[in-house]
Amino acid sequence: MNEAKLKKILAKVDKPSRYCGGELNTPNIKADAPFKYLLCFPDVYEVAMSNLGIKILYGILNNRADTVCETAYAPWEDMAKILEEEDLPLFSSETRRPMCDFDMIGFSMQYELSYTTVLYMLRLGKVKLLCKERGEDDPIVMAGGPCVVNPLPLADFIDLFSIGDGEQTLDELAALYNENKKSGGTRKDFLEKAAKIEGVYVPSVGKKNVRRAVIADLDSAYFPTAPQVPNIEAVHNRAVLEIFRGCTRGCRFCQAGMIYRPVRERSVDTIVRYAEELIDNCGFDEISLSSLSTCDYPDLRPLLQKLKPITDARRVTIALPSTRVDSFEAEFVEQSRKGSLTFAPEAGTQRLRDVINKNITEDDIFTCMRRAFEKGYSSVKLYFMIGLPTETDEDLLAIADLAARIKRLYRECATGRGFVNITVSASTFVPKPFTPFQWEPQIGKDEIRRKQDLLKTALSKIRVNFNYHGSDSSVLEAVFARGDEKLGKVILKASEKGCVFDSWGEYFDFEKWQAAFGECGVKMQDYTREFGEEEVLPWSFVDVGVTQEYLKEERARSRQAETTPDCRGNCRRCGLQNRKAAFKNSCAKHIKRELPRKG
Ligand code: SF4
Numbered sequence: 001m002n003e004a005k006l007k008k009i010l011a012k013v014d015k016p017s018r019y020c021g022g023e024l025n026t027p028n029i030k031a032d033a034p035f036k037y038l039l040c041f042p043d044v045y046e047v048a049m050s051n052l053g054i055k056i057l058y059g060i061l062n063n064r065a066d067t068v069c070e071t072a073y074a075p076w077e078d079m080a081k082i083l084e085e086e087d088l089p090l091f092s093s094e095t096r097r098p099m100c101d102f103d104m105i106g107f108s109m110q111y112e113l114s115y116t117t118v119l120y121m122l123r124l125g126k127v128k129l130l131c132k133e134r135g136e137d138d139p140i141v142m143a144g145g146p147c148v149v150n151p152l153p154l155a156d157f158i159d160l161f162s163i164g165d166g167e168q169t170l171d172e173l174a175a176l177y178n179e180n181k182k183s184g185g186t187r188k189d190f191l192e193k194a195a196k197i198e199g200v201y202v203p204s205v206g207k208k209n210v211r212r213a214v215i216a217d218l219d220s221a222y223f224p225t226a227p228q229v230p231n232i233e234a235v236h237n238r239a240v241l242e243i244f245r246g247c248t249r250g251c252r253f254c255q256a257g258m259i260y261r262p263v264r265e266r267s268v269d270t271i272v273r274y275a276e277e278l279i280d281n282c283g284f285d286e287i288s289l290s291s292l293s294t295c296d297y298p299d300l301r302p303l304l305q306k307l308k309p310i311t312d313a314r315r316v317t318i319a320l321p322s323t324r325v326d327s328f329e330a331e332f333v334e335q336s337r338k339g340s341l342t343f344a345p346e347a348g349t350q351r352l353r354d355v356i357n358k359n360i361t362e363d364d365i366f367t368c369m370r371r372a373f374e375k376g377y378s379s380v381k382l383y384f385m386i387g388l389p390t391e392t393d394e395d396l397l398a399i400a401d402l403a404a405r406i407k408r409l410y411r412e413c414a415t416g417r418g419f420v421n422i423t424v425s426a427s428t429f430v431p432k433p434f435t436p437f438q439w440e441p442q443i444g445k446d447e448i449r450r451k452q453d454l455l456k457t458a459l460s461k462i463r464v465n466f467n468y469h470g471s472d473s474s475v476l477e478a479v480f481a482r483g484d485e486k487l488g489k490v491i492l493k494a495s496e497k498g499c500v501f502d503s504w505g506e507y508f509d510f511e512k513w514q515a516a517f518g519e520c521g522v523k524m525q526d527y528t529r530e531f532g533e534e535e536v537l538p539w540s541f542v543d544v545g546v547t548q549e550y551l552k553e554e555r556a557r558s559r560q561a562e563t564t565p566d567c568r569g570n571c572r573r574c575g576l577q578n579r580k581a582a583f584k585n586s587c588a589k590h591i592k593r594e595l596p597r598k599g
Contacts, residue, residue: 001088001096009086013078017231018045021093024229025281029094033068035177037061038092038102038139040072042109042117043503048073049230052240052290053145054108057170059224067174070094070102071228074117074501075124083124090124099125102139103177106170107158109145112480113473113502115154118143119495122157129492131159131204136187144169149212149259150433150539153480155203156488159191163542164199164212164259165245167221172197201542212544216581218245218264225277229284238286238319239278243271243303246586247292248567251346252357252558253385255432256292258551259544262576262586263568268303276310287311288319295323296568340421341372344383347391348398354561355390357436357554362402369406373413379421380406386451386468387429387443389558396451399424400458407462423465426455428474432481433539434546436554441530442478445471472510473502479527484538487527490520547575570595 010016039058041048048054054071061069070092075083083090089098099105105127107118119129127141128134134141143154144162151161162169173194180190188204195202199213215221223242230237246263247256266274275287291297304318311318323343345365347353353360372380384399403422410420428448431440443451448471459466480487494516501507517524531537533552540548550572557564564572571591577583 001091001098003096005088006096009079009082009088012082014076015045015232018073019075019079019093020231021096023093023231024283025226026094026228027062029070030065030068031095033064033066034181035064035067035104035174036097036102037067037069037174038072038097038099038105039069040099040105040107040118040121042074042107042114042121043111043501044076045073045230046232046234049228049234050236050240051108051110052242053110053166055224055227055240056222057106057108057144057166059227060167060171060222061174063222064171064174066178070097072099072121072125074121080120080124089126090121100127100139104140104142104173106162107141107143107145109143109147109154111503112147112153112477113508115480115491116495116499116502118154119157119491120500123495129495130156132156134159134187138187140187140190142173146256146259147481149255149542149544150481150483151201151203151542152485152538153483153487153491155485156492159202159204160194161201161203162199162213163201163210164544165215166213167215169197169199169213173200207541210542212259212542214262214545214579214582215245215264216579217585218242219266219270223266223274225274226281227278229282236288237284238288239275239282239284240288240290241271241274241278242266242291243289243294243297244291247296248590249293249296249359250357250554250564250567251359252355252436252554253346253388253429253432255435258434258546260292261545261574262579262582263590264582264586265297268299268306271303272306272310275307279310279314279316285315286317286319288321290321293323294320340379340381340423341377342381342383343368345402346383346385347388347395348384348400348402349395351561352388352391352395354563355558356385356388357558357563359563359566365402366405366409369409370413373410373420376417378410378414378417378419379423381423381425382406384424384426385429386426386455387448389429389437389440391451393451393454396455397458399426399455400462400464403459403464404462407464421465423467424455424459425467426452427469428471430474430478430481433537434544434551436551436558438482438537438551439531439533439555442475442528444528445475448474470505470508472513473505473508475524475528476502476510476513479524482527482531482538486520486522490516490522493520545574545576545579550574565595569593 061067072092091098140159142160143158144166148161191202194200195205201210244265246260248263251257346358431437452468456466494513497512499512568590569592572595
């Protein structure tokens with residue numbers, strides 16, 4: 001699209017900066033590179049620009065001499081309307097190249113409710129929606145990210161899935177594409193060869209055992225220290241530095257805690273070097289040390305000591321997200337702005353916290369709150385889940401009791417400092433593949449609402465704020481998380497009915513989804529029911545590293561409310577011990593003993 005035309009369009013849309021490109025740190029775009037890749041995020045610019053994964057992949061591809069990588073995000077409805085009216089294809093931010101003119105298009109799938117937005121973007125980009133309709137001259141459509149550990153619901157639309165760490169896979173795919181092109185290979189040749197790369201699943205080649213790709217050494221892996229800086233305020237407006245990947249706590253509902261194992265850390269020196277470069281290259285006034293559980297970084301204290309002079313000199317604050325109550329040290333967060341603190345006890349009673357293996361006690365919660373209040377915090381957000389396996393009304397009401405006692409504790413610790421602001425946020429439990437709870441049912445919509453109402457009433461009596469997610473979207477999330485190929489036609493039908501941006505409350509239209517399921521003859525209950533342990537699960541051909549035996553054993557322990565300790569130091573041979581290179585660089589450094597397992 002030419003610039004004059006673009007200017008005219010941008011004058012008519014809300015937030016034109018979403019589409020105009022030219023972000024700080026945009027690399028030199030090698031327009032003549034033989035391999036042209038479009039990195040897409042099925043959500044709006046402000047959400048996409050907060051995602052670290054796409055920044056990593058963007059850097060890796062643009063560092064290759066034979067590849068150019070550009071970006072496209074989901075246009076808001078005003079922009080989409082103009083593109084359709086003027087018959088213009090969705091285009092890349094960098095060079096305005098139409099989506100359909102790229103060799104490969106890659107979607108980052110972070111959330112099941114973005115599946116229809118993928119179709120919306122492909123349609124706007126004039127790319128054929130179904131793999132079977134695409135031919136030699138059409139782009140290859142790929143997808144990666146946490147959702148694709150179960151790739152089947154999207155298999156009708158995605159030619160190639162990248163499962164696991166994408167750094168090496170994408171580099172290998174770019175090399176393969178160029179090699180295949182040079183030797184005169186066809187699209188089919190490329191896809192067949194790509195299917196042999198670790199972590200790649202190509203539906204047209206057929207189901208085979210796909211091993212998740214795992215970066216063995218994170219410290220030497222690429223990290224972007226000069227990422228693009230958004231033109232407008234992003235959801236997370238700060239520099240993000242991943243200090244380690246994976247989590248060893250073993251919460252039984254948590255998919256990320258299982259599918260990113262083993263824990264791989266960056267060294268203090270590497271983090272400090274990257275932090276300095278990031279701050280200097282991006283100009284943010286906050287840097288987030290990101291991971292699934294940041295206070296579990298073993299050298300956090302020396303790291304913060306080394307970072308302090310660098311951040312102080314530049315007036316930058318350090319944010320420590322994903323902090324657990326049992327590892328919270330008030331001094332660690334002193335450098336952060338004293339806003340609201342967020343913790344996730346997940347369940348109100350000790351029994352239920354043991355069932356889910358949260359491994360925190362009431363003592364941990366109250367010690368953490370006391371430290372926070374004594375340091376001057378007066379606003380706390382507490383995250384819980386409702387509908388967890390074995391949950392009773394007593395467990396739910398214990399959430400309100402916990403909040404009431406935290407309020408009382410504040411009055412003791414912070415006499416004369418005014419009111420405490422406590423917000424309880426409750427999401428609905430969604431059984432996810434590759435977790436010990438992958439076989440568990442999700443409670444029905446009516447029961448979700450009843451539980452939400454029960455908790456809402458109890459919290460309103462003690463004047464505690466309450467946030468919760470809609471029950472309909474949680475049901476749909478569960479359906480797609482554990483779905484199979486039959487859902488492809490439902491996604492297509494829902495998309496034809498206008499479903500898009502389903503994770504945005506104002507766009508989510510459950511009636512349209514119900515109609516799509518009905519017309520396709522597919523029942524949601526088939527995916528929210530309890531799955532049998534002997535059933536072949538739709539995702540069983542994917543090997544993420546953690547074995548089914550380990551997951552079954554953990555599920556059995558949950559039924560007895562038996563906890564399993566953090567595996568950093570207490571290895572239970574979850575399956576990752578078979579990934580020799582990664583194991584040597586991670587688990588092997590921490591193991592003090594092996595805990596016995598049945599069998
Ligand atoms: S192999 Fe052992 S230490 Fe490594 S992730 Fe599994 S249980 Fe934890």
